[in-house]
Amino acid sequence: MNEKRDQWSSKLGFILASAGAAIGLGAIWKFPYMTGMNGGGAFFLLFIGFTVVIGLPLLIAEFIIGRGAQKEAISAYKVLAPKGLWSIIGKWGVFGSFLLMSFYSVVGGWVLIYCTLAIPGMIIKQNANYEALFGSITGNPLVTIIGLAAFILINVVVITFGIKDGIEKTSKILMPLLFVFFIVLVIRAVTFEGSMEGLKFFLQPDFSKLTGESVLYALGQSFFSLAVGFSVMVTYSSYLGKDISLPMSAASVSIMNIIVSLLAGLAIFPVVFSFGLSPAEGPGLLFMVLPEAFAQMPFGELFLSLFLLLFLFAILTSSFSMLEIITSAFSAKKDRSRKKVAAVAGFVIFLAGIPAALSSSLLANFKLFGLTVFDLSDFLVSNILLPGGCLLISIFIGFKMNKQLMKQEFSYSNQLSGGTFQLWFQLMRWVVPLTIIIVFLRSLGLL
Template sequence: MQKKQQWTSRLGFILSSAGAAIGLGAIWKFPYMTGTNGGGAFFLLFIAFTIIIGLPILIAEFIIGRGAGTEAVRAYKKLLPNGISKYIGHWGVVGAFLLMSFYCVVGGWVLIYSILSIPGLIVQEGANYNELFSQITGTPWITLLGFALFLLINMIVVSFGIQDGIEKASKILMPLLFIFFIILVIRAVTFEGAIEGIRFFLEPDFSKLNQENILYALGQSFFSLAVGISVMVTYSSYLGKDVSLPVSAGSVSIMNILVSLFAGLAIFPVVFAFGLEPAEGPGLLFIVLPEAFSSMPFGELFLSLFLWLFAFAVFTSSFSMLEIITAAFMNKNRSRRKVASISTLLVFIAGIPAALSSNVLSDFTIFGLTVFDATDFLVSNIMLPGGCLFIALFVGFKMDRTLVQKEFLAGGQFGINTYHVWYQLIRWLVPITIIIVFLTTLGII
């Protein structure tokens, strides 16, 4: 019989959970979403939604996982054997599987860029960075190789388990992430003209906001905290009873906001200093930033530093997705390494159409979207909001209230009054907000 996996320390759990949350959402998606949706006003709304909506859901996932003491699929069934609630964990595993099938495609791009940056093959005089990005994403064997290599590294780490794999990797990668970001921020804000970028990012102008911007800010808070697919249910099931879940969730949320802050301060001052366009969109990282770094002293070094920082963040996030899939199929008779290997192979097979969406399958569409974009839409606009709604309703109305209170108060960091405030948020404010977002996203209201 296999020994139950467990974190060795509260710090290891927090860093691993933060790593699960911080990835493409904070470093790739957040800057371009901020650049195209109002700058400082969007950032302020993102912080508010993260604290008021995202944090309560994160605490709820922690409570489910530790309360049940098992991974996501078994957790809901253990806590409430009867009814459809027991399938919420299956929803999360399917969501993680689909998310990983396109997430790791972008991870492969980042890994290729990072490898090319070491000998200075990206930053070159007169280089066309739009063409470079098109070459990397438009060449089938390159996209598949990057996708496979990225998945292979994930498989190796997850195969070693919680303590020897994910926790050890997170304890190294997360501190490096913050150190590298601080270096980049210091360099970025010292450019002449950088102050305009800082103002754009930190001075809110609410006249730039509309209903769509507000909805995007809320959606970004879901995506960046990795809530809705029960990843944090699985992670918290490995946690001891002496750790305060609200404190841990608060630490993860603060770290996520800090990385988003660092990402903005590392990118927008550079963009404005070199007269570039902040509303570039998804290509902001891969096209605009290399152009900016090519115009600065030691640009090759700083771009390489940024890309490897980005790769670290994407890896720590993808570890969590492969872990929830692997844990769902683990039992006492199955080897972790075998299950992780099979799970990785299945993700690779499922992700091939998404990996080829920018080249061979670029003309194949589903409702007018490529396979990559359709999968992204399904996960971001249906699976994540739906999962958050199910989790909020489960904890607020279905789960044993005595157990919920016990898990919230364990660790002795917060009192009963704080619990009551959180409980009302998870019962009423969070579900109502998610329903409004969900219906608006689908164009129903």
């Protein structure tokens, strides 16, 4: 993207690019282990509910703000509300994206390392201990920092030269391939002996396992997996033409996100229970289960390599959107060079990500509030900053933005009735902010 206000060339391209920005680590990496740590099926059901009732309206809201203003995140709020401090919502998003990318890039580095090892066939081995392999990679300071640097460098290079054409064109090929590979993995996973226990854990809700903290995590996961709360989708939709329906596009992205989350759970938990792993293993769950599953398939190393490459693409499309919001915000001021802004932002993110990268090695015993730097960054983003950003956006939509402009943007190119707009508006004005506040207070034990 650049400041000439380019537009996506097609509705499909925009939806797939937005889905790529949303899906990434949220649905494929984080969702399985968060579900495993919070009781399985009940968490999944709660996640779907929050996605439909809270996440989808917020995604529509960010689309409306972006296309309505035709500006990047910070400038968009200044255009739509020149008076007051509403631009703080965009600044909140830029800061949140910075913090998110600082630890997100650590996981991106892990995937890069796994890709590097998988292509020459160095991961899948007879009687391999994949848990030990993951520990040896994340516990090596030099390896994790190199992975972090390489992942950020890829992002900087792409953002420097613009991302629209690359993301839109490749998304049309690679996102469908990601679905195909997931389906193949699911089919194999459910045939393992003992897989039914994993399916029951994932699909059979047990609400007695839910806590106030679990509810907060489910809400945060719905925001994380849809990339709402940091105005990332404000920037993406600012390049969107008026001939595309925002509610329908947002619904498509949300449905794809739920489907990928479902496939991730169906692929992971049968294998977890079949091989006696713990569903509450944590961030490394995916890296231990995938090799175990592919090792049981013909040409498993080849399929693992292809899947990891597609997984890497999904992660990169998400990280592109994070670096884009930062780059767009700072390059919009005083006509600064995108190349310089992207390079400086990437370097600062790299420095900020080093403590998170060392959280499994040199800084493993350094904890704040009982959490490592990596886990603390994740908690702050998912359970404080994202819900906070969503709360601010809902207040902006419900009480500040011009209602007529919202109705116009909502109604372009679709056959939805005025009642549908009113339903969405009332959800944004009352249900979304009150739900966020209630869930947050309940997680703190104040309700």
